[in-house]
Amino acid sequence: MELLDKLNWRYAAKAMNGETVPEDKIERILEAARLAPTSSGLQPFEIIVIKNKEIKEKIKPVAWNQSVITDCSHLLVFVAWDTYTEDRINYMFDLTNDIRGFKNEGWENYRQMLLSSYPQKPAEENFNHAAKQAYIAFSQAIIAAAFEGVDATPLEGFDPAVIDEILGLKEKGLRSAVMLPLGYRKEENDWLVNLVKVRKPMKDLVTLID
Numbered sequence: 001m002e003l004l005d006k007l008n009w010r011y012a013a014k015a016m017n018g019e020t021v022p023e024d025k026i027e028r029i030l031e032a033a034r035l036a037p038t039s040s041g042l043q044p045f046e047i048i049v050i051k052n053k054e055i056k057e058k059i060k061p062v063a064w065n066q067s068v069i070t071d072c073s074h075l076l077v078f079v080a081w082d083t084y085t086e087d088r089i090n091y092m093f094d095l096t097n098d099i100r101g102f103k104n105e106g107w108e109n110y111r112q113m114l115l116s117s118y119p120q121k122p123a124e125e126n127f128n129h130a131a132k133q134a135y136i137a138f139s140q141a142i143i144a145a146a147f148e149g150v151d152a153t154p155l156e157g158f159d160p161a162v163i164d165e166i167l168g169l170k171e172k173g174l175r176s177a178v179m180l181p182l183g184y185r186k187e188e189n190d191w192l193v194n195l196v197k198v199r200k201p202m203k204d205l206v207t208l209i210d
């Protein structure tokens with residue numbers, strides 16, 4: 001119940017007050033994103049945390065001039081791999097072996113299966129798959145922010161090509177997927193804060209097959 005209360009409290013803040021979110025809260029929100037499940041456990045994305053005022057100012061005009069970009073405390077940018085490469089796949093499989101301290105034939109066969117499929121696919125298809133995984137972490141960050149009493153604005157309204165340029169993502173084989181400004185709501189400037197949350201009824205969402 002407590003979780004649902006927090007999810008009802010949260011909303012996509014349209015105005016923030018510029019107050020700083022304590023680093024321990026930010027760390028727990030990022031940890032929730034890190035713990036997100038991903039397809040084959042590949043975690044094909046990174047998170048860029050922007051506190052820098054000048055960079056936020058640069059981003060704002062290519063993000064529909066949304067005030068939360070500059071009035072947030074920390075701007076998270078979820079960036080996904082531009083494609084799956086052998087190195088990237090091997091990195092996660094090797095990391096798993098290192099952390100668990102053993103090699104397993106079934107796991108190694110699974111590695112080979114991924115190596116013989118993903119890298120051969122078109123980069124755009126791979127990026128779209130990687131971006132979907134980034135959204136899972138994004139969603140966990142949204143929930144964690146609500147849990148911490150931190151406001152967040154899920155934000156897709158930006159020009160990804162320009163953001164990629166500002167953040168120098170291309171050279172790193174990354175592309176921006178979605179953003180999450182974190183901060184505190186500024187109620188007096190926010191038209192959404194007192195409006196009732198609208199969601200379709202459960203019957204239009206869920207089909208039970210008994």
Ligand SMILES: Cc1cc2nc3c(=O)[nH]c(=O)nc-3n(C[C@H](O)[C@H](O)[C@H](O)COP(=O)(O)O)c2cc1C
Nearest residue numbers: 010011012013014066153154155156157158178197
């Ligand atoms: C992927 C995604 C992208 C969104 N992009 C924006 C955005 O660019 N600007 C904005 O003000 N709200 C954005 N929203 C917020 C949605 O409009 C909002 O979550 C939805 O209307 C439900 O309202 P609530 O989050 O306040 O409950 C986005 C939400 C999601 C999940």
